[in-house]
Amino acid sequence: MTGEQVIFLIVGAVTLIAALxxxxxxxxxxxxxxxxxxxxxxxxxxxxLNAGFLAVVQVVVYIGAIAILFIFAVMLTRxxxxxxxxALNKNWWAGALLAVxxxxxxxxxxxxxxxxxxxxxxxxxxxxxxxxxxxxLTSPAGFVxxxxxxxxxxxxxxxxxxxxxxNKK
Amino acid sequence: xxxxxxxxILAAGLFSIGLFGVLARRNAVAILLGVELMLNAVNINLVAxxxxxxxxxxxxxxxxxxxxxxxxxxVAVGLALVISVYRRRSTVVAEELDLLKW
Numbered sequence: 001m002t003g004e005q006v007i008f009l010i011v012g013a014v015t016l017i018a019a020l021x022x023x024x025x026x027x028x029x030x031x032x033x034x035x036x037x038x039x040x041x042x043x044x045x046x047x048x049l050n051a052g053f054l055a056v057v058q059v060v061v062y063i064g065a066i067a068i069l070f071i072f073a074v075m076l077t078r079x080x081x082x083x084x085x086x087a088l089n090k091n092w093w094a095g096a097l098l099a100v101x102x103x104x105x106x107x108x109x110x111x112x113x114x115x116x117x118x119x120x121x122x123x124x125x126x127x128x129x130x131x132x133x134x135x136x137l138t139s140p141a142g143f144v145x146x147x148x149x150x151x152x153x154x155x156x157x158x159x160x161x162x163x164x165x166x167n168k169k
Numbered sequence: 170x171x172x173x174x175x176x177x178i179l180a181a182g183l184f185s186i187g188l189f190g191v192l193a194r195r196n197a198v199a200i201l202l203g204v205e206l207m208l209n210a211v212n213i214n215l216v217a218x219x220x221x222x223x224x225x226x227x228x229x230x231x232x233x234x235x236x237x238x239x240x241x242x243x244v245a246v247g248l249a250l251v252i253s254v255y256r257r258r259s260t261v262v263a264e265e266l267d268l269l270k271w
Contacts, residue, residue, distance in 0.1 A: 002170065004170065004171055005170075005171055005175075008171050008175060012175070012179045015179070015183065016179070016182050016183065016186065019182075019183055019186040019187070019206050020186055022186075022190065022202050022203075022206060023186055023187070023189055023190030023193070023194065023199070023202070023203055023206070028196060028198055028199060031199060031202055032202065035202055035205060035206075038183075038206065038209070039209065042183075042209045042212070042213060045176070045179070045213055045216075046213075046216055048171065049176070049216045049217055049219075049220045050220060051216045051219070051220070051230060051233075053230075054212075054216060054230060054233055054234070057234065057237060058237075061237055061241060062205075062209075062237070062240075065241065066205065066240065066241060066244050069244055069245070069248055070198065070201070070202065070205075070244070070248070072248075073198050073248040073251060073252060074198055076252055076255070077198065077251060077252060077255040077261045078261075085195075085262075086195060087194065087195065087196075087199070088193045088194060088195065089193060089194070089195045089263075089264055091192075091193070092192075092193035094192070095188070095189050095191075095192030095193035096189055096193065098188065098189075098192060099185040099186065099188045099189035099192070100185070102181075102184070102185050102188055103181055103182060103184075103185040106181040106184075106185075107178065107181060110174070110177050110178075110181070115173065115221075116172075116173065116174045116177070117172045117173070117174055118172065118173040118221050119170050119172055119173075119221075120170060120171070120173075120220055120221050121221075121224065123224060124224070124225075127224065127225075129227075129230070132225070132227050133227050133230050133231070133234075135227075136227035136228075136230075136231050137231060137234070142227075142231075143228075143231045146231070146235055147231075147234075147235070150234075150235045150238040150239070151238070153238065153239065153242055154238050154241060154242050156242075157241075157242030157243075157245050157246050158242070158245055160245075160246055160249070161245040161246050161248070161249035162249070164246070164249035164250055164252075164253050165248075165249040165252045165253055167256070
């Protein structure tokens with residue numbers, strides 16, 4: 001077993017345990033903090049996949065913006081400091097069953113695919129992923145149109161969010 | 170070297186956990202936390218297929234970046250809705266928001 005595999009197994013186990021804590025702990029602030037742990041795990045997975053830029057974006061956007069937004073929303077939507085009552089609804093067993101079925105279904109579907117055990121090809125020398133990504137995002141031959149549409153979507157969503165949460169009184 | 174299957178199994182597990190969170194949590198903010206886990210699982214798959222496919226085609230990474238933008242938009246609108254609902258109904262428990270239920 002190589003060092004990369006050991007790192008993957010440790011990070012993967014921590015990510016999955018943190019994700020389980022996100023969906024089961026009662027206190028929502030703790031759930032949001034476990035989400036931060038999960039997102040850090042995913043950022044390390046990106047690094048293992050040689051996508052360093054995405055790992056940085058994951059930390060800056062997901063942990064720096066989205067997770068903090070969650071913590072603010074949790075604090076703005078409760079009367080007492082502590083969450084009481086059940087964390088899960090009374091049909092949680094059906095949700096668990098569906099989740100297990102989804103996982104086993106995905107697993108067996110993927111196992112029947114011939115490329116499942118594929119190994120990564122070596123990165124060609126002189127390959128600069130960030131340069132390539134910047135070119136792809138801004139060149140008309142690449143993905144400049146989806147990129148601009150995404151920015152308009154983000155602007156519209158943020159204006160809509162301000163309008164929805166604005167207190168008219 | 171890590172085979173592709175490890176990443177795909179990790180992503181499938183993360184997606185299933187997120188699905189469980191969406192279906193089983195009572196609090197609306199916690200349901201959105203589950204949606205975030207599912208989006209992250211999809212992103213792991215996209216980046217893994219970029220790395221194990223043709224590395225010169227940046228499609229996987231570009232798609233992952235657009236998923237980031239969509240996730241940020243979804244969280245902003247979702248949490249604004251939750252705050253708006255809380256202001257009117259003083260609750261964010263999903264099963265108590267049953268105005269449209271007969």
